[in-house]
Structures are given as structure tokens and as C-alpha cells.
Amino acid sequence: MASPDTTWKLSLFAPKKIVQDALLAHDLIEDWDPDLVIAGREVAEDQPDDWVLEGWLPRKPGKAEKAALAGLFTGKAPKVVIEELPPTDWVTLSQQGTPPIRAGRFHVHTPEYPADPQAIDFTIPASQAFGTGQHRTTAGCLEMLGTMKASGLIARNIADIGTGTGLLGFAALALWPHAKCTLTDIDPVCAPVVEENAALNAIPLGPRAGEAVMIVADGMDDPLITVRGPYDLLIANILAGPLVELAPDFARAVAPGGSLLLAGLLAGEQEAAVKQAMRRAGFRPAARLQNGDWAILWLRRRRGWSHAR
Missing domain, CATH: 3.40.50.150 (Vaccinia Virus protein VP39)
Structure with missing residues (x-):
């Protein structure tokens, strides 16, 4: 559920197969922080092999959250890009x-x-x-x-x-x-x-x-x-x-x-x-x-x- 309060977004860009493997790794984790919601998608319709793993958090992310996302990737993890989103209900806005x-x-x-x-x-x-x-x-x-x-x-x-x-x-x-x-x-x-x-x-x-x-x-x-x-x-x-x-x-x-x-x-x-x-x-x-x-x-x-x- 999206919160109407301030949300922080974390983005990790990688090829499609790597992001999909990260999503699969996430599915196998039983003690994942429920506040950290993630999803994967293609960057653009004309770039079907370029994907981004996105995470949303209702608080400013720290080392633990960044490490959790990086840990989903085998080998060297992509750089974590962090941005603060304005107070908005992002689910409603997206729809x-x-x-x-x-x-x-x-x-x-x-x-x-x-x-x-x-x-x-x-x-x-x-x-x-x-x-x-x-x-x-x-x-x-x-x-x-x-x-x-x-x-x-x-x-x-x-x-x-x-x-x-x-x-x-x-x-x-x-x-x-x-x-x-x-x-x-x-x-x-x-x-x-x-x-x-x-x-x-x-x-x-x-x-x-x-x-x-x-x-x-x-x-x-x-x-x-x-x-x-x-x-x-x-x-x-x-x-x-x-x-x-x-x-x-x-x-x-x-x-x-x-x-x-x-x-x-x-x-x-x-x-x-x-x-x-x-x-x-x-x-x-x-x-x-x-x-x-x-x-x-x-x-x-x-x-x-x-x-x-």
C-alpha cells in the first residue's frame, strides 16, 4: 500500500535478466522488511532489455535498506540511486x-x-x-x-x-x-x-x-x-x-x-x-x-x- 506521506525511492538499473533474478531472490527471503516495497520493470518500451529494480520506503533509507537491495544481486550490485518523492499517494497518481x-x-x-x-x-x-x-x-x-x-x-x-x-x-x-x-x-x-x-x-x-x-x-x-x-x-x-x-x-x-x-x-x-x-x-x-x-x-x-x- 502506498502512503500519502513522503516516500523515498531507490532505483538500481541493470539488464533484464539480472533484475528478474533479483526479484526471484527477493521472493525467497522470509524476513524482508515489509516497509520496503520493490518491483521491476523495463526502463522504456523501446529498451526492452534495460530494466530497473525500484524500491519504495516511507522513511529515509539507510545502510540496511541499501544493503538489502544490493544483496538481491549476485556479483557486483548496481549503484543505488535515491530520491525523495513529494507527499503523494503514488498508487492513486499512477492510476x-x-x-x-x-x-x-x-x-x-x-x-x-x-x-x-x-x-x-x-x-x-x-x-x-x-x-x-x-x-x-x-x-x-x-x-x-x-x-x-x-x-x-x-x-x-x-x-x-x-x-x-x-x-x-x-x-x-x-x-x-x-x-x-x-x-x-x-x-x-x-x-x-x-x-x-x-x-x-x-x-x-x-x-x-x-x-x-x-x-x-x-x-x-x-x-x-x-x-x-x-x-x-x-x-x-x-x-x-x-x-x-x-x-x-x-x-x-x-x-x-x-x-x-x-x-x-x-x-x-x-x-x-x-x-x-x-x-x-x-x-x-x-x-x-x-x-x-x-x-x-x-x-x-x-x-x-x-x-x-
């Missing part, structure tokens, strides 16, 4: 004025843009939660949900783990309007954001079929998530590290023959690690798509498979 996206059957836009009557339309304002559809992982999930529906998949009980704005859960409920839908996120700020977006998009909130329930929880760690399962469609657009850790929990939560939609992982090493963890948990691949450097995976839980194996 304001962003153009609408079309992902498969879905059209997602901020309130400044008109709806598309030819698509399944969602209005998602700039907010303190992530998931407006602009990121390639979110757009890829929307496209994959349409593929699932077109393939004949029937979903009666849906969960969206790490829901952010609620968009992916809302999209699944639009495709399977008679399903129960459970939305979860570790960040408490997401609860009012989801409620606001549900009202804006006429998504009913409640425990019954055709309605969505919002739960603040760390991963799958909430008894209500268990009680509302098992799920025949579970969505998790988070990060590769948590996906690997949650594989056994997903196996317990997804019904035999049920579907798992995963995103937030880079194609390559992260994808391979997630696939291996899911295979061990009893999931088999059903479909895959790639949006830029990001892989989106549809997996099915094997029938008769015990997650304890």
Missing part, C-alpha cells in the same frame, strides 16, 4: 488518467472513461489497492477467465486470494453469476476498497450464491475461508514465492477436478518453481498464456489425489 484496457471479454476503466456496452464492463477507480487491470498479470487473468468460460468450465464456488480491488473476483462472478464468491487480501485497506468497487459495479455482497464476501486474511489462514470451501475455482494473482508456499493450502481448498488460476510469476525460473510446487500438491496444467514477461497458469486438481503425498 489516474490511465487508458481503459480490453482483456478478452472484459473492459476495465477508471470513472473518467465511458463504459463499453459490447464488453463485460468494470469501473475501477484509482485507489490504495492494486488491481485496476493495467498490470499484465491482471489483464492476463481476465483473458484466461474468458478462456475457462469458453471451454465449458462450470464454477459454483469461487475464491480470489489477494484480491486487491476485487476485480478478478468480480470478473469471475460476472461469468458465473450463480456462484458463491470469496475475496481475500492480507491488507486491511482492501476491504473498504472492495466494498466501494462492489457498489460501483452492482456486485452484491453477502454469503449466498451470486454474492461476494470480503475477508482480511494472510494467505489461506482464516477459518471462514475453510468453511466456505471447497472451491471449484481459486484465483491467486500474487507473487511466485507465496504461491509456492501456499501450494499445499490450495490443494486442501480446491475440490477434486477444480481449477486454479495463478499469476504474478515471471516466465522462466519463477514459473518453473511454481509449476513444480503445484505438481507436488496434485495439480496438473490445463492452459497457459504469457503477457509480456508474465506467465498466467490454469491448473486442475487431480481427482483422487491426496495433498499429503
